[in-house]
Amino acid sequence: MPDGQQTSLPSAPESREAPKYIVPGLQRGLEILRAFRRDRHRIGAPELARELKIPRSTVFRLIQTLEYMGFLEKLANGSEYRLSVGVLSLGFEFIASLEVTDLARPLLEKLRDETGHSVHLAIRDGGDVIFVIKARTESAFASSINIGTRLPAHGTVLGRVILADLSDQELDEVYPQANLPKFSPQTPQNLDDLKALLGQDRKRGYARSASYFETGIASVAAPVRDQSGRVIASVNITFQDGVVAEEDIETNLVGALVKTAGTLSGLLNYHAGTVLPDGEGVS
Incomplete structure (x- = not known):
């Protein structure tokens, strides 16, 4: 197993009826995070919009929020994003708990x-x-x-x-x-x-x-x-x-x-x- 093995977020649950009080915006933000995987380190906003069937304007706002919160990081090319240390810190807090x-x-x-x-x-x-x-x-x-x-x-x-x-x-x-x-x-x-x-x-x-x-x-x-x-x-x-x-x-x-x-x-x-x-x- 090579050093630096990337950690991926768990796969999205099987399709089922959403609970009555689910928050769509939060759900979509978490779906964006889940789109990143061990073999998929960088993703652009247009690609996320197509894959998740979310309007580009919504994806842009969600990405901006996730970047501000420290969960996403914009790459040098300016068009793609990757997971940031905020996701890792959540994982370590879970392990520590x-x-x-x-x-x-x-x-x-x-x-x-x-x-x-x-x-x-x-x-x-x-x-x-x-x-x-x-x-x-x-x-x-x-x-x-x-x-x-x-x-x-x-x-x-x-x-x-x-x-x-x-x-x-x-x-x-x-x-x-x-x-x-x-x-x-x-x-x-x-x-x-x-x-x-x-x-x-x-x-x-x-x-x-x-x-x-x-x-x-x-x-x-x-x-x-x-x-x-x-x-x-x-x-x-x-x-x-x-x-x-x-x-x-x-x-x-x-x-x-x-x-x-x-x-x-x-x-x-x-x-x-x-x-x-x-x-x-x-x-």
């Missing part, structure tokens, strides 16, 4: 020091996972993931251990499409393949990968649960594929990872055997 981040940071740093590998904490947002904590090693092979980076949940082990907690109905809602985007030969091609893989992860209690999302990178991940028994986050250890011995992975890395995830879950008041609302116990 999560209880799990305060509790997890010292545990992840300890896990990094014990294993000598980079460690991350991620949460799910729809079909993506967002990295909210990074404990990076100083070794030559170190994670280049940035806090706020958004990656596809089905294409990463961090995402898989969170998705494994969802019911079939919940998974159907997250992935309504027939085929899933592929990132490597190992990526599940469709929802049935994903469900089969998640079943294995669920039974194992953690997930493993070798060049699953990015060639040369291996990872193990474990779920973090809260007092309800649901998985709210995941922790992983990343290391160079083919370098760490299999016995070391299973005996040392997985053991330390699962212990850390369990400790963090305990701090969030999770107790094994918690009964979920549908009556299904979690162990």
Whole structure:
């Protein structure tokens, strides 16, 4: 994963009836922000007007407001805009407001020091996972993931251990499409393949990968649960594929990872055997 990975805003929700008291101007302003993506850093006002089906005069006023508020920045060419630091500050404020981040940071740093590998904490947002904590090693092979980076949940082990907690109905809602985007030969091609893989992860209690999302990178991940028994986050250890011995992975890395995830879950008041609302116990 290259340094400087751009963070994109979440995709707009599926089309549905708008609430009675929705504010159209605010909605349109947020739609403008959502138009910027990891692979689309700069956009002009005419392009936004066409795409969002908003009059150019309205787009101009909205852009001026967003620029004034520090969420957009005009480029040197004078005709295009990009996201500004105001968006990033909102993201960091959100991350800082999560209880799990305060509790997890010292545990992840300890896990990094014990294993000598980079460690991350991620949460799910729809079909993506967002990295909210990074404990990076100083070794030559170190994670280049940035806090706020958004990656596809089905294409990463961090995402898989969170998705494994969802019911079939919940998974159907997250992935309504027939085929899933592929990132490597190992990526599940469709929802049935994903469900089969998640079943294995669920039974194992953690997930493993070798060049699953990015060639040369291996990872193990474990779920973090809260007092309800649901998985709210995941922790992983990343290391160079083919370098760490299999016995070391299973005996040392997985053991330390699962212990850390369990400790963090305990701090969030999770107790094994918690009964979920549908009556299904979690162990």
